[in-house]
Amino acid sequence: MFSPKIKLRPLALLLAALMGSAELPAQGQNASEGPTEEDYYQMVTLPVPEGVLLEVGGLAVMPNGKLAVSTRRGDVYIIENPYMKNGSQPHYQHFATGLHEILGLAYKDGDLYMAQRGELTKLVDRNHDGKADRYETVYAWPLSGHYHEYSFGPKIGPDGSMYVTGNVAFGNIEWWRGESRVPWRGWTMRITPDGKMEPFATGMRSPCGIGIYDGQLFYSDNQGDWMGSGFVMHVEKGDFAGHPAGLRWANRPESPVKLNTEQVYARVDPRMAKPGEKPIKPENDRNDKGTPFFALEQELPAVKTPAVWLPHSILGISTSEIVTDQTNGGFGPFAGQMLIGDQGQSKITRVFMEKVNGQYQGAAFSFREGFQSGVLRMAFGNDGSLFVGETNRGWGSAGTKAYGLQRLVWTGKMPFEMKAVRATPDGFEIEFTAAVDKKTAGNPASYQVTSFIYKYHPVYGSPVINDQVCAVKGVKVSGDGLKARLVVDGLRERYVHEVKAFGVRSGNSLPLLHNTAYYTLNNIPAGERLALASTNTGDHSAHGGMTMTTSNDNTAATAGSANAGGLKAAPTSAKRLTAMPADWGGKADQTVIIGTEPGLKFDKNEITVKAGSKIKWTFNNDDDMPHNCVVVLPGQAVPVGELAMNLGIKGQELNYIPETPKVLYHTRLMEPGNAESIYFTAPSTPGEYTYVCTVPGHAYVMQGTLKVTK
């Protein structure tokens, strides 16, 4: 199919150059007022030879600096000169072919290891001619054949064992719910290089990211059924991470997980523990008050809660990869921290991890967005830059290209960021990358802390529940201006604490490049508490150390009360009439029925209606994830989708419907298997309007044209 060395044609080179980051929108939080992410971390796009579909599934940097890339199409390339030194071009060597959806790659002792769908494979190049001449099965596992049975890995642990994870399929019993049809779907497997497999842990749903940090195994999962949001978790032998499907195999003698499905169900909703009982459709379930996952851990020791939650739509929608910055500063100020890829939002999140009472916990921050396709894999090059492998076929992504290979390079400039957030006995200590302006950083009104958690239930995803504003009572800035210690009221263990530092400025008056941290407070450390008298307690502190600032009072008044956490029906409004208006005389002029197709699509690309006519619009979500259907003004699908993304932690509760005149009509956010009809009068102005799904990440691809004719 290919000659061993593929020459790039000039046109391809030109296109590759044009595909660089210049065309990407500036999406940094402070895009309009100062530096952006691009000023600190630049993207370099690697050219891809014509005819190569580089849908990256795995990346491995070899000791000689070459980059091995595996693809979802089943090929492996070895790229020479991936750093494009002195402007020279990379060379792609076609190393292996004919393999099955390779979603991971690792280098060990001269050979490449990879997870195909059904096995861990070793690729050997015995005669060193740059082509694998032996494809060896290390260990094979069963598959049912369902499309969602992706397999990931391997990642190699300190003892040389290889970790591979497997997705669940979607149901026979309940078609949209994850199930494990064959062993060991929904599990992490530990495999020795000589092919011995040990089931290691379960509860995985879509464990695309595996990483070794601090010598320990971590994995990341995606929002979905039983998974309120994405997260990063420390995985130890015998752990249960939350998705019950894999528990089907936990009674096998080789299983280290001591837990069964009924034990889990009984603690979530006793009705589900009855054999043969058909669960109630979530939309109609008023009993779903919202149990957080951590509520199970007291009685069920196998339960392991996330080390760090990644709030859905804010820090990604489909976590993909975990790498640790081991460049000792070559990649900037975040040495030793984790980076987490996100496929759907085409971005990377940064995680600072610490250990409190023997458990991992820490803070997650936005780091870099704007990659050209979905970020699936990352690997540090031997020059301290980060290779980013991308693909979006069938999944969609914020980056609109089908695939890509890019490199993220630190420019050497110091971004003004929260380098770390640490838990203290009475709040948080924020460490900055540069000295702060002490006036703004010392003012409690520069900060806001809100805590929340997610439901643990069979439904896809969760709104934020039990949210509570935590008053910032005082701040103490360190003498060198690099740290601010916040005294915070109402800390709750196991909850996510959103720490906003919007008012803080650097010594040279810059705002933070990203002003929000999400700290998962698994444990509040013991130790000395700060005396409030030693802190700044706001502008009125002279009159009494305990006075809260005006700004915090306002916040508390608008958002302070805890949300009971029950399912909220979306309010009907003029934009969402779910009953036919009385003056229609019982009849619509036209009935439109829309369904979905796999891969973030509506089943109709175009619908034509007459201006001013009465429309009954039925959206049937027959997909395996939630969607909505929103009619917007011409050309406004992506802007409305981005407004929906910016709804932050309240997005799901608001059905991902932003308050804007660009939205004309909308359904509620619908779980799989639900349908809703809305009634509206078609716009009186003819034109090409759009119907779009505004679930985070979907708006880029899940669209259709609503043609309004005279």
Ligand SMILES: [Cu+2]
């Ligand atoms: Cu959607």
